[in-house]
Amino acid sequence: MARGLRQALSAKISAENLKGIYDSYDVIGDIAIVRLTEKTVNYSLEIAEAIMKIHKNVKTVLAQSGAVHGEFRLRRLKYVAGIEKTVTFHREYGCVFQVDIEKCYFSPRLHYERMRIARQVKDGEIVVNMFAGVGCFSIVIGKHSGVEKIYSIDVNPVAVQYMQSNVSMNGLFGKVISIRGDSKEVIETRLKHVADRVLMPLPEKALDYLPYALLSLKERGGWIHYYDFVHCGKDESPVAKVERKVAERLRDIGARFHFSSGRVVRSTGPNWYQVVLDVAIKPNLKV
Ligand SMILES: C[S@@+](CC[C@H](N)C(=O)[O-])C[C@H]1O[C@@H](n2cnc3c(N)ncnc32)[C@H](O)[C@@H]1O
Incomplete structure (x- = not known):
């Protein structure tokens, strides 16, 4: 997954800056969640576009800061690109889960x-x-x-x-x-x-x-x-x-x-x- 993302970005971002981009990201239904650092936040749109190119089904990219927190174990999320939403349907082993990824773990x-x-x-x-x-x-x-x-x-x-x-x-x-x-x-x-x-x-x-x-x-x-x-x-x-x-x-x-x-x-x-x-x-x- 990571090599695909870095590869997709290699024409737009220097090799030095590419190193700072996180190796992995989550895809939940049609929403991708990335982690950005102080450096890579400057490339958030490029990263989002690359992910949407790799995963044709991804319609929204959000950035997560910090670990899951609080009693409900929630992510802190910020909108980056695509459709602005936090609710999606995720499929797994013939099951479907609807989830608001900002309000539920x-x-x-x-x-x-x-x-x-x-x-x-x-x-x-x-x-x-x-x-x-x-x-x-x-x-x-x-x-x-x-x-x-x-x-x-x-x-x-x-x-x-x-x-x-x-x-x-x-x-x-x-x-x-x-x-x-x-x-x-x-x-x-x-x-x-x-x-x-x-x-x-x-x-x-x-x-x-x-x-x-x-x-x-x-x-x-x-x-x-x-x-x-x-x-x-x-x-x-x-x-x-x-x-x-x-x-x-x-x-x-x-x-x-x-x-x-x-x-x-x-x-x-x-x-x-x-x-x-x-x-x-x-x-x-x-x-
Ligand atoms: C790490 S999540 C796991 C959720 C689910 N099992 C999964 O894998 O998606 C932990 C869940 O426990 C819930 N939780 C926290 N404290 C609880 C408590 N005292 N009793 C029942 N649920 C609790 C949170 O709201 C959260 O949804």
């Missing part, structure tokens, strides 16, 4: 992870998605597994509105249940001991909310998919480092468990990684 980079989880879900399972956003994990699972129900919780009211319409658009009404609220409270009041599997796709809160994931699992146990960010030196294993942290927490809570598998989902910065652990929880938990 969405990452196209997690597509493999969503399908990886869907493939593990067995017929008749009940799933709780504690941080569901506009419903992408839940909808991919709903479409590609024999799941019975997926309770999908999010605290962002706009994300929940999009989730509801995405559930209808994908024909999953009655299977994916959208719930607005703090997953801690929702589980305590409505979803104790109902789930075979719990998803925790919010690294910033996963460790804190682990007791509630356990509370949501059936008493016979089940699976937790735990996501985290970790900083690692050259000789450290990101997965092993997260396993140590989670094992300590689970032992404190009194859970019996084993780590079935773990993987680096993506690199998120120099020496920073997003990691997922698939944790098997054994019966007879005390929370």
Whole structure:
């Protein structure tokens, strides 16, 4: 992707300045999101035109500054070129998601992870998605597994509105249940001991909310998919480092468990990684 962008720009921007242009950008539906620096902001229109040439379907280019922020994990976006809008339809594995990328979290980079989880879900399972956003994990699972129900919780009211319409658009009404609220409270009041599997796709809160994931699992146990960010030196294993942290927490809570598998989902910065652990929880938990 990056070579294509730099190549497309090479006639317009000097080799020296080309080096400063970020390697990658996200394409969500027909919107591209680029990252600009103090230097490359001067070439924002050229960059946008090049992207629209490479991706004929891209109609809007926005620039993101900084990392996702706040409780709702939102991007700070600025209009660069094309049609001025932030709402789009994104397609993935036969599913369609409508999303306002300024008001809801969405990452196209997690597509493999969503399908990886869907493939593990067995017929008749009940799933709780504690941080569901506009419903992408839940909808991919709903479409590609024999799941019975997926309770999908999010605290962002706009994300929940999009989730509801995405559930209808994908024909999953009655299977994916959208719930607005703090997953801690929702589980305590409505979803104790109902789930075979719990998803925790919010690294910033996963460790804190682990007791509630356990509370949501059936008493016979089940699976937790735990996501985290970790900083690692050259000789450290990101997965092993997260396993140590989670094992300590689970032992404190009194859970019996084993780590079935773990993987680096993506690199998120120099020496920073997003990691997922698939944790098997054994019966007879005390929370
Ligand atoms: C990193 S996003 C993941 C969204 C979705 N799973 C996805 O992959 O697109 C985390 C989501 O958790 C939501 N969130 C934050 N705190 C929450 C809480 N206490 N309870 C429920 N949802 C929460 C945010 O609004 C955001 O949509």
